[in-house]
Amino acid sequence: LHSDSPPFLHKNNEDVVEEMCRNVIRDMDTYGVCVVDNFLGEERGKAVLGEVIDMHTKGVFRDGQLVSSTGRHGDLKTIRGDQIAWIDGKEKSCKNIGHLISQVDLVIMRANKMLNNGKIGQYNINGRTKAMVACYPGSGSHYVKHVDNPNRDGRCITSIYYLNLQWDVKRSGGLLRIFPEGSRGDKVADIEPIFDRLLFFWSDRRNPHEVQPAYHTRYAITLWFFDALEREEACRRYEKERKLQLSSK
Numbered sequence: 001l002h003s004d005s006p007p008f009l010h011k012n013n014e015d016v017v018e019e020m021c022r023n024v025i026r027d028m029d030t031y032g033v034c035v036v037d038n039f040l041g042e043e044r045g046k047a048v049l050g051e052v053i054d055m056h057t058k059g060v061f062r063d064g065q066l067v068s069s070t071g072r073h074g075d076l077k078t079i080r081g082d083q084i085a086w087i088d089g090k091e092k093s094c095k096n097i098g099h100l101i102s103q104v105d106l107v108i109m110r111a112n113k114m115l116n117n118g119k120i121g122q123y124n125i126n127g128r129t130k131a132m133v134a135c136y137p138g139s140g141s142h143y144v145k146h147v148d149n150p151n152r153d154g155r156c157i158t159s160i161y162y163l164n165l166q167w168d169v170k171r172s173g174g175l176l177r178i179f180p181e182g183s184r185g186d187k188v189a190d191i192e193p194i195f196d197r198l199l200f201f202w203s204d205r206r207n208p209h210e211v212q213p214a215y216h217t218r219y220a221i222t223l224w225f226f227d228a229l230e231r232e233e234a235c236r237r238y239e240k241e242r243k244l245q246l247s248s249k
């Protein structure tokens with residue numbers, strides 16, 4: 001699952017990107033999950049972290065809070081404790097986040113071209129969401145087991161870049177646990193949200209996952225990549241539902 005990538009300075013070297021793409025394709029085909037460590041290198045990684053911390057300090061994050069009153073006494077149990085901000089990477093105060101996004105794009109679009117005549121895992125990736133910068137505040141915030149794309153909304157790959165220096169799961173929690181489908185609970189993928197780690201996994205029901213309670217501030221940047229066909233069908237469905245709702249008013 002782990003493929004160490006060489007230091008950043010060679011990153012733009014064609015055959016290094018090529019090699020990384022082959023690892024991503026191999027791991028996605030074999031496990032549906034892929035981890036690339038030292039993705040940007042320490043200097044660039046810290047520059048991205050600096051921009052995220054600045055955003056947090058400026059109060060840019062909004063509660064991603066989804067709550068449900070599941071407790072008997074109607075107490076509100078949080079489903080999701082993260083705070084989020086959407087970034088397209090062109091903002092002048094986010095040029096390092098913008099560079100991270102372009103590097104992840106490079107890997108995904110190259111992988112998309114390389115195998116299965118222009119598809120990765122039978123997908124044809126033609127777009128993505130903006131970057132979701134997420135902060136789990138250290139107060140035991142967590143995210144219950146969920147599937148990112150349970151109903152074919154077009155997202156096929158979840159890509160998460162972690163920013164947490166000297167993160168120790170034993171002390172700080174915040175482990176991402178993926179329960180790959182058909183693993184009958186005995187095989188899980190435990191991903192520590194460590195600094196400069198890039199993670200890919202299929203966004204659909206193949207990868208239910210949870211974020212275990214975090215006891216220190218935990219930062220991550222997520223991009224979801226779209227499969228052209230699934231996205232087009234989802235938008236068509238959405239358009240039809242919208243028209244139905246409008247006509248029934």
Ligand SMILES: COc1ccc2cc(-c3cnc(C(=O)NCC(=O)O)c(O)c3)ccc2c1
Binds near residue numbers: 132160
């Ligand atoms: C309707 O608007 C929104 C806006 C943002 C949303 C973000 C998530 C989400 C999904 N997954 C994770 C996750 O699995 N993180 C794993 C990790 O950090 O290691 C996460 O942090 C956040 C879900 C629904 C949303 C709906």
Ligand SMILES: [Mn+2]
Binds near residue numbers: 146147148
């Ligand atoms: Mn998720």
